[in-house]
Amino acid sequence: MGTQEKAYQKCINPQCGSEFDARQSFFKCPDCGDLLDVRYNWDAIEIPNQLSDFAKRWTTRDNRLDFSGVWRFRELLDFCPDEYKVSVGEGQTLLQQACGLAQELGMNPKRLFLQYEGMNPSGSFKDNGMTAAFSHARMVGAVASACASTGNTSASMALYAHSCGIKATIFIGEGKIAFGKLSQAMDYGGHTIQIAGDFDDCMRQVQDVCTELNIYLVNSLNPFRLEGQKTIMLRIIEGLGWEVPDWIVVPGGNLGNSSSFGKAFAELKELGLIDRVPRLAVINAAGANTLTELVNDKGLRWNDSHVDQQIIDAYYGNLDATGYRPDTIASAIEISRPVNLKKVLRALDVCDGVVLDVPDEEILDAKAQIGKYGLGCEPASAATIAGLKHLLANGTVDKDARVACVLTGHLLKDPNATVNYHSKMGREFSNPPIQVENDLQKIIALMK
Numbered sequence: 170m171g172t173q174e175k176a177y178q179k180c181i182n183p184q185c186g187s188e189f190d191a192r193q194s195f196f197k198c199p200d201c202g203d204l205l206d207v208r209y210n211w212d213a214i215e216i217p218n219q220l221s222d223f224a225k226r227w228t229t230r231d232n233r234l235d236f237s238g239v240w241r242f243r244e245l246l247d248f249c250p251d252e253y254k255v256s257v258g259e260g261q262t263l264l265q266q267a268c269g270l271a272q273e274l275g276m277n278p279k280r281l282f283l284q285y286e287g288m289n290p291s292g293s294f295k296d297n298g299m300t301a302a303f304s305h306a307r308m309v310g311a312v313a314s315a316c317a318s319t320g321n322t323s324a325s326m327a328l329y330a331h332s333c334g335i336k337a338t339i340f341i342g343e344g345k346i347a348f349g350k351l352s353q354a355m356d357y358g359g360h361t362i363q364i365a366g367d368f369d370d371c372m373r374q375v376q377d378v379c380t381e382l383n384i385y386l387v388n389s390l391n392p393f394r395l396e397g398q399k400t401i402m403l404r405i406i407e408g409l410g411w412e413v414p415d416w417i418v419v420p421g422g423n424l425g426n427s428s429s430f431g432k433a434f435a436e437l438k439e440l441g442l443i444d445r446v447p448r449l450a451v452i453n454a455a456g457a458n459t460l461t462e463l464v465n466d467k468g469l470r471w472n473d474s475h476v477d478q479q480i481i482d483a484y485y486g487n488l489d490a491t492g493y494r495p496d497t498i499a500s501a502i503e504i505s506r507p508v509n510l511k512k513v514l515r516a517l518d519v520c521d522g523v524v525l526d527v528p529d530e531e532i533l534d535a536k537a538q539i540g541k542y543g544l545g546c547e548p549a550s551a552a553t554i555a556g557l558k559h560l561l562a563n564g565t566v567d568k569d570a571r572v573a574c575v576l577t578g579h580l581l582k583d584p585n586a587t588v589n590y591h592s593k594m595g596r597e598f599s600n601p602p603i604q605v606e607n608d609l610q611k612i613i614a615l616m617k
Contacts, residue, residue, distance in 0.1 A: 175213045176248035178205045178392060181511060183474045191248045194309040196379065196386040204511055205392045206432075207248055211440060214247050220403070220442050221411045238262060239300050239400045245436065246301060246396040253308040255333050259296040260400060262288045264408030264573070269542050270554070274561060277569045282414070284405050285544050287579030291353060293501075293547075294401060294426065294577045295325035301397030302387045303329045311335060311385035315378060317371035319422070319500050320350030321578055326387050327359030338384070340364055340371040347500055347547075347583035367494050369506045389425030390508045398426055399433035405573045406443070414447050415570040418560075420552040420577055421451040421460050421524070422502030424509035431516020447573075449520035450566075451513065452556030454549075456497035458526035459484070459505050460513065465524060471514040481510065498529040498586055501549035501578060523565060527555040533590045537598035545580025545587070 178189040182203040189195060191207070198205055217223060223242055226235040234240040234251060238260015243251075263285045271281035286294035306314060313336040316322045323339040323346070330337035337359040341351070343366065354361060364371050372388065379386040389395060406413055419427050430449060437443045453461050462484070463469040469480050487493075488505060495505040507513070516522060529548075535558070536551035553574035560566040580587060591600045605611050 174210065176207055176209050179208045180204070181206055181474065181515075191305075192309060194305070194311065194385060196376070196388070196390040204390070204509070207246075207392045207396050209247065209436075214244055216244050216440055216442075219411075220406060220437075223403075223407070224411075237300065238404055239297050239397050242400050242403045245403070245433075246399060248393060248396060249304050249308045253304050255300055255303045255307060255329060257290050257296070257300070257328065257332050259289050259300050260404065262286055262401075262404060264405055265544060267542060267544075270538060273538060274554070274558060275568055276561065276572070280569060280571045282405070282408070282571070282573045283539070283544055284401065284408075284573055284575045285546075286401065286575065286577050287544075287546060287550075287582075291321070291325040291328045292579035292582055293321040293325060294398065294575070295321045296329070297400055298389065298394035298397040298425065298429075299325045299329040299387065302391050302394040303333055303335065305391075305393040306335060306385045306387075307333055309385070313338070313382075314385045314387050315340065315375050316387045317341075317368060317375040318346070318350075318354075319368050319503055320346045320582065321501055322388065323359060323361070324350050324353035324357070327354040327357035330359070331357050335385070336360070338362065340375045342367045342371050347585070349582045349584055368504050372506070372508065388508065389423050389428075395425055395429040395432065395509075395512075398429035399436075401426070401575060402430050402433045409571070409573075413443050413445060414573045416448050416450060416566055416572040417520070418450045418452060418553040418557055418572060418574040420499070420502050420549045420575070421453040421513070422457075422504050422507065422549065424451070424460065424507040424513040426575065426577070427451045428509040428512035428516050431513070431519045431522075435519045446520055449516060449522035450556060450560060451517070451522060451524045452552040453524070453526040454497035454499045454502050454532065454552060455526045455528045457495035457499075457503050457505055459507060460510070461524050461526040463510070464514075464517070469514065471511075471518040474515070476511050476514060497532075499532055499547075499549040499552055500583065501547060502552065523560070525556055525559060527552055527559065530596070531555040531558070533586070533594070534596055534598055536587070537590060537596070537600070539576070540580065540587070541598070544576060546576040547578035547580065547582040548586050550576040550578055
């Protein structure tokens with residue numbers, strides 16, 4: 170199978186290693202229940218000689234696939250024929266040099282870049298993955314899709330499902346979704362079910378439902394969704410003149426992004442398209458810091474694919490025993506049982522990565538600093554800058570390093586968090602409105 174097709178699926182568990190055709194639909198290995206990878210027979214794919222060759226497609230953007238910021242790199246995720254590929258114009262994103270913010274952070278002002286995924290059609294990075302997931306869904310003949318969501322996944326899934334005529338059902342936790350995101354899912358025609366529980370409860374339920382009813386799952390357990398998210402890194406490299414940065418900084422939630430980034434760099438290095446791999450920093454919220462504790466405190470490692478499952482089981486058992494529930498203003502990363510845990514361990518190994526967590530107050534401060542320079546983002550996005558401050562302070566990241574921080578979602582995804590910060594919290598970077606009487610001279614006095 171693996172030697173006949175361009176792409177196939179393979180279990181990441183070395184004691185299993187089962188392989189499956191790319192035209193089959195699984196969200197976990199049917200033999201052992203572990204995670205699946207999309208693998209490629211690169212000899213069967215016409216790969217450009219250098220990454221800059223992809224720039225030629227900017228001249229043929231009347232072709233819908235060349236216009237897509239995902240599919241213009243399609244040889245690097247060649248798992249389905251072009252006729253199945255779905256696109257709504259995803260990936261028209263911005264890599265902005267953040268000179269003013271870099272100066273505030275004490276960095277070389279020309280070395281900080283913000284990859285703004287809020288410019289995607291649904292306003293978040295999820296569209297990179299959904300275009301890939303729904304392309305695979307079309308190829309396997311799916312008629313219905315489902316996801317568990319803290320918000321961004323639901324908005325993106327509903328948009329892409331609508332675009333290709335597939336039913337969309339969303340599982341959300343009780344009171345655990347920002348209205349800016351929920352409103353999108355409703356508008357795009359998604360069927361929403363609210364469960365009395367948190368995201369982790371929804372994630373368990375949606376897997377059982379999809380198995381029972383043969384529904385296509387689009388959460389990042391789905392290995393094809395992660396293939397689309399690899400292209401965020403390709404666009405960063407493109408934005409840097411086809412050069413690799415020194416550091417990638419990304420929020421850590423269900424860990425799909427960070428997992429896909431590691432996979433992307435491993436493949437690019439294998440193909441000889443890059444000569445070095447950047448370092449990776451995954452930033453969690455302190456109120457949802459599973460990865461930080463497992464990696465930094467419990468010593469969990471990829472260990473050449475031999476992950477110590479006992480460490481994971483003991484940690485999750487303690488969460489169950491204590492009734493722990495994650496709690497953070499950064500709702501997009503409010504997850505205590507990340508489904509891509511093992512894959513991110515591999516990414517950390519590939520990229521010599523680090524993990525840390527930051528409190529909500531620092532996330533909101535960083536969010537206000539980012540917004541001041543014109544790229545408003547949702548709270549989870551700002552975890553990157555909050556974490557970068559610590560990495561600069563302790564010397565992990567050099568002030569002259571070229572750093573790309575991924576801003577995962579648009580400011581309007583969670584406007585309540587922004588308004589509350591500026592009007593009620595009285596923090597260092599708060600910018601509250603000033604009340605004044607309806608009197609011309611008093612108004613003028615405030616403007617001097």
